[in-house]
Amino acid sequence: MLVLNEDQRMLQDAARGFVQEKSPVASLRKLRDQHVADGFDRALWRDMADMGWAGVLVPEEAGGLGFGYVGAGLICEEMGRTLAASPFLSTAVMAATALSRAGTPAQKDRWLPAIAAGEAIIATAVDEGRKHNPAKTALKAEASGNGFKLSGEKIQVADGHVADAILVAARTAGTPGEKDGISLFLIDPKTRGLSTERVATLDSRGAARLTFDDVQVTGADLVGELDQGLGLIEIVLGAGRAGLAAELTGNAQETFGRTVAYLRERKQFGRTIGAFQALQHRAAHLFCEIEIARSAVLSALQALDRDPADAALSVSLAKAKAADVARLAAQEAIQMHGGIGMTDAIDIGLFAKRMQVAAELYGDADFHADRVALARGF
């Protein structure tokens, strides 16, 4: 059934109320104007953890809620509506997925309860080049002592500048482009040889550029199987992509809602501009597109709850559609607001900027449409 159950609806209501009250768009504006280096508000993240959100995907026995991907996606969607900045996606969605599925007992004991409590932030470092492509991982991990020596670079690591631990995709064998030979390590960002540069991003949040200069890790830092990490990375990225798709639909719904409200009140040429058919038809078309995207997102989240290893097509469908639709929503919002839509004083621009980041991260619409096509046999 492509409908929310009672528990999920309650979570949605609670999430909506919480972000509207505690993290309206004005909060992001404040983070930006005050140049807060973290790129999010730690007190807010503690409050989110108190709501149980940090443990939404952590199993109950490790102190989490075990609420599943539909629940996590609903939270992402509500965060998308107010541009609430937090390490939710990196930590509660992606890192929790990685560790609960593939962590060693020691890694699980050390990190899962800390994630659920909101005490640990864990970033995932995959991208190295201009366009997302995990199979092209080149960061080298050479056998050394009882472990590996890592050298190379990672870019656009969301929350990498504030992380207590970082999941790093590295090449332990083969050459960039090959699917085999990639492994995932969980490392301490203070390890010698690893330098972290904070990058202020378009969406007023933060990410990191990581430079690895012979960073020594041990075999105990490996997450999942040696050389066979791409499957696990894809699952972790799948969770992140679905979360971003949910956030993008929240972003699109909010800019669309604001635009429709504006069409109802703004007068020009002696009438309410919402009465002009040229604008009505564009607004109605956009509404239809958002409806289509929402179905794809809910289906992807349900597919992840059934089996994350078998959700790739659903997730790519959702990310491709949501990214395209959020882009259209942002463009139409600016255009229909007219000149004022271009000003920093109203929030539309903030939504557009976050849209661009969320659309690009972990594969843009082209990347995911390509995957859908391949999965469908062409």
Added chain:
Amino acid sequence: MDALEAFRRDTRAWLEANCPKEMRSPIRGDGEICWGGRNWTFQSDAQRVWLERMAARGWTVPAWPKAYGGGGLSHEEVKVLKEEMAAIRARSPLESFGIWMLGPALLAFGSEEQKKQYLPPIARGEIRWCQGYSEPNAGSDLASLQTKAEDGGDHFIVTGSKIWTSYADKADMIFCLVRTDPAAPKHLGISFILFDMTWPGVSTKPITLISGKSPFCETFFDGVKVPKANLVGTLNRGWDIAKYLLTHEREMIGGGAGGLLGGRSPGQVAADEIGLDATGRLDDAFLRTDTARAEVDALAFALTMARYKDEAAAGGRGVGDKSSVLKYYGTELNKRRYELMMRLAGHGGLEWEGARSNDGELPRAWLRTKANSIEGGTSEVMLDIVAKRLLDLPSA
């Protein structure tokens, strides 16, 4: 095992035993659809047997009550039945405007006598219905229709004409919107009546379209006597029924996806006909990009239809005004689909006559889809409905 799983198991076994082999391949084009009716000639024994067996179980209209020839199945059971039919690629045993449109309208607005009289023959494929809605000068402004039904005592006298009456030349009966009060505001003087296409004063004439073939007709009424018992619902309140029925029609038109693709998406057709490169991608970059985006939209659209139905079932209501979303998006998508089909067929899509191309089946189907965003309310009318009713934007 829960009840639904038991139902699935039984359904699978029954379909396996009862669906003839010949009925287990996708319908390719209009010629293979079973429409039923008084003058119907079955294309094969398999087609007849399949209809009889499904009708006996009430599964031609699985959601209708058993008392009226239906299967009395729940929303979930209907879904299971459809899934199990799809799994063996079973054809629909019967298609008809009676099932899609008149039946739901009678269930909602008809009297008990009317339900008993008309619904079971629809379910069994014995009576074929057509729709008398549009008129030559009304078009998308449906409520401005002029066909009049004057009071003749115990009957109406119907005079006027209808256009775009699909399959009127093959139908046994018509459900028809007529003006019963010319003085009332245009939505408030319309009634919904039923009558026989063989009655005196009824005549039809086919309309030729750019596709060269089409189901459309013009239908003329010259003083047709219709008993008042054939009025459905309240006199002069036929517009409520018309709207209800249009909702069903829009859902259906939006959901109808290209017959010529045989259940395949354009991307899969393209892969078969154009071929793949060494990386498994369609060997035509421009076509692949457009096809991939259409594929994304088609999959997401199918999920949206499913979501709306699930939401409607969960809320115990119909899809309502959201049917405009489905009609608009589904028909625009179907046009894109056939544009892609023509592009990938290339020269192969240019033949108009001759056995090899089945008399230009593809270009005719391509041209036929151009009507999708006109019939049942244009795309522009659908966007108007979304803007006004779902977004609450002001009227001009």
